[in-house]
Structure formats: C-alpha cells, structure tokens
Amino acid sequence: MLSRTAADLYWMSRYLERAENMARMLDVSYSLSLMPQDGRGDGLDELAMPLLITGTLDHYLACHGQLNAERMLHFFALDEGNSASLFNCLRLARSNAHAVRGRITSDMWENINAAWLEMRGIAEQGLGRYGISRFCEWVKERSHLFRGATVGTIMRSDAYRFIRLGTFIERADNTLRLLDARHELLGEESENLDDRSARAYYQWSALLRALSSFEAFAEIYRGSPRTAKVAELLLLRADVPRSLRACLVELQQILASLPGENGRPAQRLASELDAGLRYTSIDEVLEIGLHDWITAYVEQIGRLGSAIHSSYLEAA
Amino acid sequence: MDRVFYDEMHDAHGACRPHYQAFSAWLSDTPSDVLAQRRREADLLFHRAGITFTLYGDEQGTERLIPFDTIPRSIPMSEWRTVERGCIQRVQALNLFLADLYHEQRILKAGVIPPEQVLANEGYQPAMQGLNLHRDTYAHIAGVDLVRDGDGTYYVLEDNLRTPSGVSYMLEDRKMMMRLFPELFAAQRIAPINHYPNLLLETLKHSSPLDNPCVVVMTPGRFNSAFFEHAFLSREMGVELVEGADLFVRDEHVYMRTTAGARQVDVIYRRLDDAFLDPLAFNPDSALGVPGLLSAYRAGNLVLANAIGTGVADDKSIYPFVPDMIRFYLDEEPILANVPTWQCRKPDELSHVLAHLPELVVKETQGSGGYGMLVGPAASAAEIEAFRARLKANPGAYIAQPTLSLSTCPTFVENGIAPRHIDLRPFVLSGRETRLVPGGLTRVALREGSLVVNSSQGGGTKDTWIVEDC
Numbered sequence: 001m002l003s004r005t006a007a008d009l010y011w012m013s014r015y016l017e018r019a020e021n022m023a024r025m026l027d028v029s030y031s032l033s034l035m036p037q038d039g040r041g042d043g044l045d046e047l048a049m050p051l052l053i054t055g056t057l058d059h060y061l062a063c064h065g066q067l068n069a070e071r072m073l074h075f076f077a078l079d080e081g082n083s084a085s086l087f088n089c090l091r092l093a094r095s096n097a098h099a100v101r102g103r104i105t106s107d108m109w110e111n112i113n114a115a116w117l118e119m120r121g122i123a124e125q126g127l128g129r130y131g132i133s134r135f136c137e138w139v140k141e142r143s144h145l146f147r148g149a150t151v152g153t154i155m156r157s158d159a160y161r162f163i164r165l166g167t168f169i170e171r172a173d174n175t176l177r178l179l180d181a182r183h184e185l186l187g188e189e190s191e192n193l194d195d196r197s198a199r200a201y202y203q204w205s206a207l208l209r210a211l212s213s214f215e216a217f218a219e220i221y222r223g224s225p226r227t228a229k230v231a232e233l234l235l236l237r238a239d240v241p242r243s244l245r246a247c248l249v250e251l252q253q254i255l256a257s258l259p260g261e262n263g264r265p266a267q268r269l270a271s272e273l274d275a276g277l278r279y280t281s282i283d284e285v286l287e288i289g290l291h292d293w294i295t296a297y298v299e300q301i302g303r304l305g306s307a308i309h310s311s312y313l314e315a316a
Numbered sequence: 317m318d319r320v321f322y323d324e325m326h327d328a329h330g331a332c333r334p335h336y337q338a339f340s341a342w343l344s345d346t347p348s349d350v351l352a353q354r355r356r357e358a359d360l361l362f363h364r365a366g367i368t369f370t371l372y373g374d375e376q377g378t379e380r381l382i383p384f385d386t387i388p389r390s391i392p393m394s395e396w397r398t399v400e401r402g403c404i405q406r407v408q409a410l411n412l413f414l415a416d417l418y419h420e421q422r423i424l425k426a427g428v429i430p431p432e433q434v435l436a437n438e439g440y441q442p443a444m445q446g447l448n449l450h451r452d453t454y455a456h457i458a459g460v461d462l463v464r465d466g467d468g469t470y471y472v473l474e475d476n477l478r479t480p481s482g483v484s485y486m487l488e489d490r491k492m493m494m495r496l497f498p499e500l501f502a503a504q505r506i507a508p509i510n511h512y513p514n515l516l517l518e519t520l521k522h523s524s525p526l527d528n529p530c531v532v533v534m535t536p537g538r539f540n541s542a543f544f545e546h547a548f549l550s551r552e553m554g555v556e557l558v559e560g561a562d563l564f565v566r567d568e569h570v571y572m573r574t575t576a577g578a579r580q581v582d583v584i585y586r587r588l589d590d591a592f593l594d595p596l597a598f599n600p601d602s603a604l605g606v607p608g609l610l611s612a613y614r615a616g617n618l619v620l621a622n623a624i625g626t627g628v629a630d631d632k633s634i635y636p637f638v639p640d641m642i643r644f645y646l647d648e649e650p651i652l653a654n655v656p657t658w659q660c661r662k663p664d665e666l667s668h669v670l671a672h673l674p675e676l677v678v679k680e681t682q683g684s685g686g687y688g689m690l691v692g693p694a695a696s697a698a699e700i701e702a703f704r705a706r707l708k709a710n711p712g713a714y715i716a717q718p719t720l721s722l723s724t725c726p727t728f729v730e731n732g733i734a735p736r737h738i739d740l741r742p743f744v745l746s747g748r749e750t751r752l753v754p755g756g757l758t759r760v761a762l763r764e765g766s767l768v769v770n771s772s773q774g775g776g777t778k779d780t781w782i783v784e785d786c
Contacts, residue, residue: 002562003573098366099538102551106365113366158575260576312575 001103001158007313008100009159013166015093016112016143019086021174023139025050026076026086028210030132033069035202045185047072053181054084073132078123086139090119105153108146115142161254165308168254172247173301175211179234180294182207183227204230211242231290232282244297248274251304258312266307273300320466322723323735324389335392335783338504343387354496355386355728361495367488368544383776384489385727386496389738389758390781393507396754399462399470399742402652403752405642407458407744410475410629412645414454418444418625428644429637437634438682439627441590443597447614449623450525451748456621457516457585458744459483459757462652464723471655471720473739475638477622477630479587482757482777483743484545487512487552489779490755507754507782512743513552519747520553520583524619529582532556532572534563536588536604541772546587558584560592565608568615583619590624632681632715633659656718660711669716670707673700676716677767678707691767693719722767725778727760737761739769740780754782 029050033043044067051057051072059082064071078087094116101109122130122138147167154160186203204225208214213233220237221229238245252274255267285293325336332340343351362381391399416422417434424431434440459480461473490509494501520531535546537559550557562572563581571578586593592602597610612618628634636657639650658665660678669676678690690703707714724735742756758778759769769775 001575002556002558003575004559004562005556006575095538098543100547100557101366101544102547102557109366110364114364117363162575258575262577263575 006162008096009162010166012096013163014170015089017167017170019089020143023136024210027136028206107149107153111149168247168250263311266311322468324725385778388779388781392785396782403460404750409642413641415452441625444625454623455626459741462740466721475630477626481542484548485777486757493779505784509753509755512753517553519745522747531583532558534586560604563606568612570612585621658716660714666711678716755780
C-alpha cells in the first residue's frame with residue numbers, strides 16, 4: 001500500500017477517534033459543571049478542563065479574555081478557528097477520507113461525508129439550539145456508525161490495519177489524558193486512596209461513564225469507584241476496550257501482522273510496551289505516582305506514534 | 317433569426333419518436349409528485365456520495381454537485397452503430413497521425429497538413445520524436461464530443477486526446493437511474509455500460525508489453541476539479557491512486573513508495589497535463605510531477621496513458637485536418653462530419669470571421685472547458701467588441717465555427733419540463749483493439765437557450781441510453 005494512502009487512513013481514524021473522545025470528555029465536563037460546586041460554584045473550572053487537556057486554553061483566553069460557559073463550549077465544539085475543536089477534528093477526518101476515498105468502501109465514505117455535511121449544518125445552527133449533550137451524543141454515534149461501517153465492509157488488508165492503528169494510538173493517548181486530568185482535578189482528595197466523599201464518587205463515575213466503562217467497573221469490582229480501582233481498570237485491564245492495555249494488545253498485534261522489514265522499530269516498541277503492561281500491577285503504578293506514571297506513558301505512546309510514522313507512513 | 321432545433325424525443329410534428337415511446341408512456345403515467353420526490357432523492361444521494369467537482373477560480377475550492385437530470389437521452393441502436401464506427405475510425409486515424417508525426421511525418425511531406433501548423437504547435441513535443449510506443453498507441457483514452465444540427469446529423473465538435481474527463485458521471489448517472497427507476501430498465505432493453513472500468517483496465521494492461529504490468533492512476537491531488545473521477549476509476553479498477561510525491565525514479569525505472577518499501581510501476585494512467593509530469597523536462601515549477609519521469613519513459617520502462625504529446629492532435633487548429641487524416645491513413649471517407657471551421661490565422665478567413673462575429677462561435681485553439689470562448693448570438697455588443705480586439709491582436713490563437721443549433725432534449729426545469737441543448741461524449745479506448753461502451757456522457761445546458769454544456773459553466777448531465785430499435 002502507498003505510504004501516503006496509509007498515512008491518510010491512519011490520520012482519518014485518529015481524528016475521528018479524537019473527536020469521539022473529546023465529545024466524551026466534553027459531555028462529562030458539562031454534566032459535572034451542572035452539579036453543586038465547592039468554592040466558586042459556577043462550574044467554570046470544570047468547563048475549562050477540556051481546553052486545558054487539549055492545550056487550547058491559552059488560545060481561548062487570547063480570543064475571548066475570560067472564562068465564559070457558553071463561549072468555552074462553542075470554542076471547544078464548533079469554533080473553526082480552534083484547530084482542536086470537534087468541528088475541525090471531523091473536518092480533518094473527512095478530508096483524509098476524501099483523499100483516499102478510492103481505498104475505503106463507499107459505505108464508509110458516504111458515512112463520513114454525511115457526518116461532515118451534518119456537522120456543517122449544526123455549526124450554522126449553533127450549539128444553543130442543538131444542545132450540548134445531544135451534540136456530544138451525536139458525535140459519538142457518528143463515530144460508532146463509521147466504525148461499524150468499517151468493520152462491516154472493508155477488506156481485511158493493510159488498509160484495515162492502518163485504520164485500526166490510528167484508532168488505538170489515539171485512544172491509548174486519550175484515555176491516559178482523561179484519567180490524568182480527572183485525577184488532577186480531584187487534587188488532594190485523590191491522594192487519599194480510600195476517599196469515600198460524594199465528590200470523588202461523582203468524579204470517578206462520570207469518567208467511567210464517559211469511557212463507557214461504568215458497567216464494566218460495577219461488574220468487576222462491585223463497589224464504589226476509587227482511585228486505585230479506576231486506574232487499574234483503565235490502565236491494566238485487557239478486557240475493557242478503552243483501557244490502555246487493550247489498546248496496546250491491539251497495537252502490538254496489528255504491527256506484528258504488517259508485511260515488510262522496515263517496521264521493526266515500531267514492532268519492537270509495541271511489543272515491549274505490551275509486555276511491560278502485562279506484568280505491571282496497580283500498586284507499582286501508584287508507588288511511582290499516578291500522574292508521573294501517566295506522563296511517562298503518554299511519552300511512550302508518542303514515541304510509538306513516531307516509530308509508526310518513520311517505519312510506514314514516510315517510508316521509502 | 318428563427319433556428320430549427322432537432323428534438324431528441326419528438327419529431328417535427330410533435331409526435332414521440334419510436335425509441336422514446338416506452339419512456340414517454342411511463343413519464344405521463346407517473347404522478348409529478350413522485351417524479352419530484354425521486355429527483356430530490358437523487359440530489360441527496362449524489363450529495364451524500366460526494367460526487368462532486370471543484371470549480372477553478374473558486375478561492376474556497378468548494379465542492380459542487382453537477383446537476384443531474386432524470387430524463388434520459390436516448391439513442392436507437394442502429395443510429396449508435398454509425399456513431400460508434402465513426403468514433404473508432406476517427407481515433408484510429410488520430411493515433412496513426414501521432415505515430416506518423418513523431419516518426420516519418422509522411423503526412424507533412426505529402427503536403428496534407430502544413431508543417432508549421434504542427435511543428436510550431438504548443439502541443440507538439442519534440443521529446444517524443446523517434447520514440448517507439450507499444451502498439452503505436454498514443455491516445456489510449458479519447459473523448460469525442462458530438463453535437464447534432466437542426467436535421468439531426470451528428471458532427472464532431474472536438475476530439476479530447478489529453479485527459480478527457482466525465483466518464484465517472486456517465487457511470488454514476490446510470491447507477492442513479494437504475495436505483496431510482498428500476499421499472500424503466502425492465503420495460504426496455506438498454507445497453508449496459510457498467511463494464512467500462514473493466515475495459516479501461518484491460519486497455520491499460522495491453523498498453524504495456526509486460527504480461528501483468530503494475531498499473532496506477534495518477535492524480536494532481538484532491539483539490540483537482542476531477543479528483544472524484546480519479547479516485548472512482550482507481551477504486552473500480554482496484555489499482556493505486558498516486559500523486560507525484562508518491563513516485564520516484566531510480567535507474568530509469570519508476571517506483572512508488574509503499575508501506576512495504578519501493579514497488580515498480582509500469583503503466584501510469586495520468587490525469588495531469590504534459591507540462592506538469594516531470595519538472596526536469598517540462599515546467600520546472602511543477603510540484604505535481606516526478607523528477608526524471610521522462611527519462612524512464614524514453615528508456616521504454618514506463619507507459620504513460622495517454623502518451624506525451626497527444627495534445628498536438630486535438631488542438632483546434634489541427635481539428636480541420638482530421639477528415640484528411642482519415643482519408644490519408646485509412647483510405648476511407650469520414651463517417652462523422654466535422655463542423656465547418658474558419659481558421660483565423662488565414663487572413664481571408666479572419667476577415668470573414670470579423671465580419672460575422674455576432675453569428676459565430678469563436679474559440680481559443682488551446683482552450684478547453686468552455687473558458688475563453690465567444691458565443692456570438694448570446695453575446696452583448698460590448699462583449700463582441702471586446703472579443704474582436706483580442707481576436708485581432710492574436711488571430712492565430714482562434715478558430716471560428718457557425719453557431720450550431722445543438723439538438724435539444726426534454727429536461728426538468730423550474731416550471732416543469734422544457735427542451736434544453738445537449739451534446740454527447742463517448743469514450744474511446746485503444747488497446748489491443750479500438751472500442752467503446754455503448755453510450756457516453758450527455759451534457760445539458762440548463763439555462764434556457766444556452767449552448768454551453770460545460771459543467772464549469774453551469775451544465776448538467778443526463779443518463780445516455782442506447783436502446784434496441786423498436
């Protein structure tokens with residue numbers, strides 16, 4: 001497969017996965033911002049979090065000056081000038097799909113093109129009329145639909161593999177960042193690993209719901225969500241599809257199945273990371289400190305992404 | 317001046333022509349709200365499928381839909397047979413002309429075409445001189461534009477031998493009609509065209525002396541006006557769609573960059589002009605091409621479809637000589653007629669043109685896409701005078717033709733159904749044999765009275781049916 005085609009497929013699915021995860025995050029922040037807050041009580045810290053995670057808070061402040069609920073939501077969801085907005089994630093995903101529309105099935109292409117056309121309609125209408133929760137649900141649903149069309153129609157060739165590589169690299173990164181941010185926001189409370197406060201409960205369960213893992217948590221742990229258990233679920237459980245471990249299992253297998261000799265560095269790194277995670281316990285993670293451990297791991301995922309780029313996407 | 321137009325569906329007395337009767341009966345039986353609903357459905361489907369083109373000069377590069385009309389253009393089989401033979405004859409002669417021109421130049425020596433007409437032409441590529449091509453084929457894919465005058469006679473308006481486009485619309489229009497109105501295809505035998513990509517791939521494979529050559533489609537990129545078509549054809553044929561940056565040349569062979577390393581490419585169906593192919597040989601500013609491509613081509617390690625330098629044969633200043641080429645190379649009389657053409661480079665013909673500008677169509681010899689032309693009867697006095705100045709300044713760059721009364725076909729317009737002017741572009745493939753699928757792209761000028769069918773000028777398309785004679 002052409003390296004450029006592989007790159008377009010990879011980034012198509014990365015951007016779509018990013019849109020989905022950002023929508024999940026936005027939904028959580030929005031619903032938490034509606035809860036009674038400690039201190040200021042306006043929920044603005046909560047709403048600023050998506051901007052903080054995506055590194056766009058400074059850009060927002062430069063454009064709008066102060067924190068304002070409606071403006072922040074619009075900036076994050078629909079602002080064309082914000083390169084990390086959901087609007088732009090979908091635009092880029094669709095633009096990559098357009099470049100390789102001959103290599104994806106027409107079901108896939110029509111699906112993502114329809115999503116983009118609808119996104120433009122929503123952007124014209126504005127979030128106010130559409131409703132932020134409904135919008136986040138819609139983004140998630142479009143991502144599910146596209147993945148369904150992909151799994152259901154595309155041949156199991158390298159094209160499929162590069163699409164999935166993009167999905168899991170992005171998801172691994174996003175899951176780490178979401179966990180980290182939520183942990184940071186809890187602050188000192190999260191250091192108390194046995195924290196039974198209502199706030200900790202709502203924070204963790206909102207995160208689990210955002211990552212569609214609430215039911216899994218309830219089934220596995222049969223108790224209230226606490227830092228250690230939530231971290232274990234989202235980092236180390238191979239059977240939870242949005243966990244770091246699950247992403248690495250996929251990444252390692254996909255990379256191992258790609259033909260050619262030039263992929264060795266990426267293949268080796270993925271195998272190392274996969275093996276490392278398999279034999280890590282949550283106690284070891286907490287000993288290092290959750291934030292430090294995640295920060296180091298985000299870098300590893302970045303290295304794996306670069307290795308994929310130099311091995312396949314910029315090859316020959 | 318009252319003009320007589322040939323109506324494709326009705327004869328001079330208003331009676332429905334036999335090959336349209338099945339359709340006409342269906343049309344009058346189908347309630348208009350059903351028709352309107354199906355038309356909206358078609359728009360939606362085209363939009364969702366992103367069957368679009370990009371307009372040049374549009375800063376935003378907006379993708380637009382080509383308007384699709386649901387009333388088909390229908391041609392009886394017996395009539396089609398003549399058109400088909402005529403197109404094959406013409407493309408064969410043009411390929412023979414190109415092979416002769418780039419080798420012995422017998423036709424110039426025989427005085428049939430003035431040498432300066434050819435050798436000073438911008439489309440003439442000295443780099444092709446003496447180069448032997450497999451099967452002597454230069455134009456593997458040709459689009460022959462046909463129109464019908466008042467009495468229904470077919471005329472060739474121009475030959476497109478560089479990178480003719482539109483075949484994807486021909487195929488998508490048919491798919492759409494079959495999806496919207498399957499009952500019509502049950503009521504009547506309409507010749508199938510869906511195997512075109514298959515024939516195209518065969519043609520491309522046969523263009524190479526290798527047994528199983530690696531074929532790719534080359535596009536200038538996703539912002540090109542015809543990108544949809546490039547992606548469509550590569551997908552239908554199951555071959556890679558490459559851009560210049562995906563290819564490189566090493567030791568006079570062309571390779572593409574793949575995830576598993578370099579892979580040799582043998583045949584390039586290229587959809588960009590000669591000038592952009594190789595920055596070392598042609599336009600040095602081109603970022604679309606592949607440095608060294610021409611060296612691989614000249615070494616015989618690569619087939620380009622179409623070949624470099626075919627533009628000299630579809631230039632409008634060469635067009636008047638095509639009937640002579642047919643006589644010269646094939647020793648046959650042309651089956652399809654040329655439109656009478658005045659060559660403005662000749663002083664006496666120029667003065668005739670200048671005296672009759674309001675009645676004529678004047679075109680740039682190098683132009684295409686309906687840009688830079690004057691349609692006399694439709695132009696204002698000021699437009700004509702502005703054009704007169706340009707024409708006088710550089711007469712060699714123009715030809716003129718009488719304003720043909722293009723045939724009309726009933727078409728859905730805002731207030732119901734009305735006749736609109738159409739043309740026809742069949743696509744001729746030259747591989748082991750010269751052939752075409754039964755049909756072509758019918759373009760329709762949607763503005764009332766307009767004779768310009770180009771999509772860049774607001775034209776639409778129709779499905780084209782070749783039907784068994786009744």
